[in-house]
Amino acid sequence: xxxxDIYSTIHGITPRIAYFSMEIGLRVDLPTYSGGLGVLAxxxxxxxxxxxxxxxxVTLLYREGYFRQHLDAEGNQTExxxxxxxxxxLTELGEITINVEIAGRxxxxxxxxxxxxxxxxxxxxxxxxxxxxxxxxxEDRRLTARLYGGDRRYRLSQEIILGIGGRRLVNFLGxxxxxxxxxxxxxxxxxTLELLNRYRRPIEETWDPDxxxxxxxxxxxxxxxxxxxxxxxxxxxxxxxxxxxxGDFIPIEVLQRxxxxxxxxxxxxxxxxxxxxxxxxxxxxxxxxxxxxxxxIKSVTNGVHSPxxxxxxxxxxxxxxxxxxxxxxxxxxxxxxxPDIELFEAHQAVKRRLFQYIEKHCRVxxxxxxxxxxxxxxxxxxxxxTLLFSDPERLDHITRxxxxxxxxxxxxxxxxxEPGKELIREIFRARQQLKETVTIIYLENYDISLxxxxxxxxxxxxxxxxRPLEAxxxxxxxxxxxxxxNFSVLDGWWIEGWIENKTGWAIGPPPTCKEGPSPExxxxxxEDLYNKLETRIxxxxxxxxxxxxxxxxxxxxxxxxxxxxxxxxxxxxxNIYRF
Numbered sequence: 141x142x143x144x145d146i147y148s149t150i151h152g153i154t155p156r157i158a159y160f161s162m163e164i165g166l167r168v169d170l171p172t173y174s175g176g177l178g179v180l181a182x183x184x185x186x187x188x189x190x191x192x193x194x195x196x197x198v199t200l201l202y203r204e205g206y207f208r209q210h211l212d213a214e215g216n217q218t219e220x221x222x223x224x225x226x227x228x229x230l231t232e233l234g235e236i237t238i239n240v241e242i243a244g245r246x247x248x249x250x251x252x253x254x255x256x257x258x259x260x261x262x263x264x265x266x267x268x269x270x271x272x273x274x275x276x277x278x279e280d281r282r283l284t285a286r287l288y289g290g291d292r293r294y295r296l297s298q299e300i301i302l303g304i305g306g307r308r309l310v311n312f313l314g315x316x317x318x319x320x321x322x323x324x325x326x327x328x329x330x331x332t333l334e335l336l337n338r339y340r341r342p343i344e345e346t347w348d349p350d351x352x353x354x355x356x357x358x359x360x361x362x363x364x365x366x367x368x369x370x371x372x373x374x375x376x377x378x379x380x381x382x383x384x385x386x387g388d389f390i391p392i393e394v395l396q397r398x399x400x401x402x403x404x405x406x407x408x409x410x411x412x413x414x415x416x417x418x419x420x421x422x423x424x425x426x427x428x429x430x431x432x433x434x435x436x437i438k439s440v441t442n443g444v445h446s447p448x449x450x451x452x453x454x455x456x457x458x459x460x461x462x463x464x465x466x467x468x469x470x471x472x473x474x475x476x477x478x479p480d481i482e483l484f485e486a487h488q489a490v491k492r493r494l495f496q497y498i499e500k501h502c503r504v505x506x507x508x509x510x511x512x513x514x515x516x517x518x519x520x521x522x523x524x525x526t527l528l529f530s531d532p533e534r535l536d537h538i539t540r541x542x543x544x545x546x547x548x549x550x551x552x553x554x555x556x557x558e559p560g561k562e563l564i565r566e567i568f569r570a571r572q573q574l575k576e577t578v579t580i581i582y583l584e585n586y587d588i589s590l591x592x593x594x595x596x597x598x599x600x601x602x603x604x605x606x607r608p609l610e611a612x613x614x615x616x617x618x619x620x621x622x623x624x625x626n627f628s629v630l631d632g633w634w635i636e637g638w639i640e641n642k643t644g645w646a647i648g649p650p651p652t653c654k655e656g657p658s659p660e661x662x663x664x665x666x667e668d669l670y671n672k673l674e675t676r677i678x679x680x681x682x683x684x685x686x687x688x689x690x691x692x693x694x695x696x697x698x699x700x701x702x703x704x705x706x707x708x709x710x711x712x713x714x715n716i717y718r719f
Contacts, residue, residue: 155196156719157320158310159185160328162302163287164199164266166256168589170229171205171222172268174287174552175518176614177367179588181324183445183614185266187705189258190447190467193713196315198306200298201226201252201268204286209552209585215568217519217553217561221286230254230268238269238312240305242297243385247280248273249305259447259466269305288554296377296385299406303330304389319718323364323414326375326406332358332398332413333390353394355413363716364414366407366437367611369427370522374407376400411435416716420612421632423651427608440716441633442612443708446472446700449618451596453486472621472701480689487599487623487692494597497590498548504581511681512546514598514624516586516615517605519553519560526563527604529570530666538670539577542678546579548598550586591615596622600644600677603628604669606661607651610634620699623692627677629665637699644695645672 161181165173173179181197188195205222212218226232230252238249252268271283283297306328310318321331339354368374379392382404399409411417411432418438419425425439446469450458458465461478465471475483488508495506506512517523528547529535539545549567553560564582571580583590595601601619603610603626610632617633619626626644628634631651638646648665681688 154194154317155315156194156317157188157196157322157717158315158318159188159195159197159322159324160302160306160331161197161199161324162298162327164197165588166254166266167229168587169224170254171224171587172199172202172287173588174206177325179591180367180442180444180614183443183448183705184324184709185256185264186258186445186448187709189256189262189264190260191706191709192258192260192262193264193709195264196310196313196318197264197266198302198309199266199268200284200287200302201230201270201272202284202287203270203272204289206287207552207555211564211568211582211584213568215565215582217564219555226252226268226270233267236309236312237273238305238308240300240308241387241389242280242283242300244387245277245280247271247283247301248275249301249309251309267306267309269301269309271301292377293381293385295375296381299327299330299375300385303328303332304334307331307334319361320716321362322712322717323362323410325365325367326410329364329406329410329413332362332409333395335361336390336394336413355398358413359415360718362410362414363416363418364410365418365420365440366410366428367420369424369431369609369611371431374405376406377404379403407432411437418716421636423608423631423635424611427611427651440708440711441636441703442614442617443702443704443706444614444617444621446621446704446706449592449595450621451486451490451592453489454596454622457482457486469704469706470701472704473697475623475693475696475700478693480686483623483692484685484689490593490596490622491599494548494593497593498581498583501583502581504579506546506548506579506581507544510544510546510579511600511678512548512598513600513602513627514548514594514619515602515604516550516583516591516594517603519551519563520557521559521563522606522609523551523563524604524606524662524665525549525551526566526570527662527666527669528602529567529574530662531670532570532573534670536574536577538674538678542674543682544577545678548581548583548594550583550590550594552586591618595619595624598624599681600624601626601628603634604647604665605629605631607631607648614703617699617703620695620703623696625691625695626699627669627672633703637703639694639698641676642691642694643698644691645677647672 163173163178165178165182207219210218249269254266256264272281335358339357398412419428421441428437595618613632616626629647
C-alpha cells in the first residue's frame with residue numbers, strides 16, 4: 141500500500157487527529173506500556189474507535205517490552221526482558237521505510253500496524269515504529285528495544301524517532317488532512333520541530349527570523365496534554381547532547397527560543413508550539429499553571445474505557461439494568477436501580493476470582509468475608525505505598541477491635557529507582573511484622589490483566605500519594621466501575637469525584653499548589669487514614685451492610701458515569717480538536 145492512505149483504504153474516513161504517545165497499552169500481551177500514561181493512551185484510542193472518531197495513533201515498538209518483575213522472599217526486585225513476537229499481533233508494513241538522522245547516521249524505521257476495533261465497527265490504526273532493521277547499526281537497531289531503558293542519549297534518540305519519525309510516517313502514509321497533532325505528554329514534542337522545518341521559509345525571502353520560522357502554522361495544528369506535576373517527569377536535555385544527536389536539524393538559537401535558554405525542555409517546547417495545552421484534572425491544572433507560569437493551561441480530567449475495565453460479572457449486571465451502557469457510559473448513573481443483593485453478589489463473584497488468583501500464584505488463602513483493601517501503583521516514594529504501615533501497632537489495634545483486614549498490593553519500581561525498590565522491601569517487612577493479625581500480599585507483574593482483576597476484586601481502593609503530585613490517577617476510576625469505593629488522598633481526579641461517606645472517603649486535607657512531601661504531611665495523613673478506618677470504614681463494612689452497598693452503588697452512579705473516556709473524548713471533540 142505504498143503512498144496510499146491506509147486508513148482510508150481500511151475504513152473510508154480520512155483521519156483528522158494524529159495521536160502520538162511514547163507508550164500505548166492496548167492489551168496485556170502487547171507489552172508496549174509501563175503504566176498509567178500508556179493505559180490512558182490505549183483507553184483513548186479504544187474510545188475513539190467506539191465512536192468513529194477520525195484517529196490515527198503513533199508509538200514505538202518495544203521488542204523487550206518494559207520488563208517482567210520478579211520478587212524474592214524479602215521483596216528484592218529483579219527484572220528481565222519480556223519475550224513476545226510482534227508478528228503474532230501486528231502486521232509488519234515491510235514495504236515502508238522511514239528515515240531519521242541521529243548523531244549523523246541515517247536510522248531506518250519500519251512501521252507495524254495494529255487495528256483497534258470499536259464496539260460498532262469503528263477502527264483506529266495504531267502504528268508502532270521499529271528500528272530493528274538489518275540496514276541499521278547494532279546500536280541503532282536497539283533504539284526501540286525497551287521502553288524507558290538506557291540513558292539520556294537513549295531517551296532522546298527514542299523521542300527523535302517518535303516525534304520526527306512519527307510525523308514523517310504520517311506524511312508518507314498520505315494523511316494530508318491532519319488538523320490536530322495530539323502530543324500525549326512531552327515525549328512527542330520534537331514533532332513540532334519537524335513541522336517547524338516544514339513551514340520554514342527561505343532566508344532569502346525575509347530577514348525577520350519570526351517569518352523564517354513560521355511557528356504560528358505549527359501552533360494551529362498541535363495540541364498538548366501534560367500528565368505530570370513531578371519535575372523529573374518533564375524531560376530536559378543538555379544542548380550539547382541535542383546538537384550531537386540532531387545536528388543542524390534546527391539551529392540551537394531557534395531551539396532556545398522555544399524550548400528554554402539553558403537546556404531543551406520538551407514540556408516548554410510543547411507549551412510554546414501548541415495552540416492548546418491541558419492538564420489531566422482540575423487540580424493538576426492549578427499545579428501546572430504554578431509550574432509553568434504565564435501559559436493558559438486548561439484541563440480535561442482523565443477517564444477510563446468503561447467496557448475494558450468493567451468485570452464480566454458487572455457487565456452482565458449492567459446489561460440487565462442499564463442497556464446500552466457501553467455506548468453511552470453516562471447511563472451508569474442509573475445504577476441506583478440495581479438491587480442490593482445483585483450488586484453485592486456480583487462483587488463477591490469478582491472477589492472470589494481475585495482470591496483464586498492469589499491462591500494459585502502465591503499459595504496464600506484469603507477469606508471472602510474479610511474486608512480487603514487494594515493498592516497498586518508504580519513503586520516510587522511520592523506514591524507513599526508504606527503510609528498504611530507507618531504505625532503497625534495502630535493497624536493491629538484496628539483489626540483486633542473493629543474487624544479483620546486483608547491487603548493486596550502490586551506495582552513495579554523502575555529498574556533505576558532504588559528508593560522505589562526499597563519501598564517494596566519495606567512492605568515485605570511490614571507483612572512479616574503484622575502476619576499474626578493482617579494478611580498482606582504483594583503481587584508480581586502488575587499489568588493490564590492483573591489491574592482489571594485487582595481494581596474490581598477488592599472491597600476498598602486505597603491511594604496515598606503526596607499532595608499535589610497525583611496529576612489524575614485512573615486506577616480508582618476503574619475500581620468505581622465495579623462498585624469499589626475509593627479511600628484516597630484529595631488530589632487528582634478524586635477531588636472531583638469525592639463525596640464523603642457517599643462515594644468513598646478522603647485522606648487528609650485538600651492540596652495547595654506548592655505543597656509537597658513532608659514528614660508533617662505524612663503524619664497527619666496517616667492519622668486521618670487510621671482514624672477513618674477505625675471509626676467509619678471497618679465498622680460500616682462489618683456492621684452496616686446496606687450502608688456499604690449504598691456507597692458501592694453511588695461509586696458507580698457518581699464516579700463511573702463521569703470518569704470515563706467517552707466523556708473525556710467528547711470534551712476534546714467539542715472544545716479542543718479542530719475539524
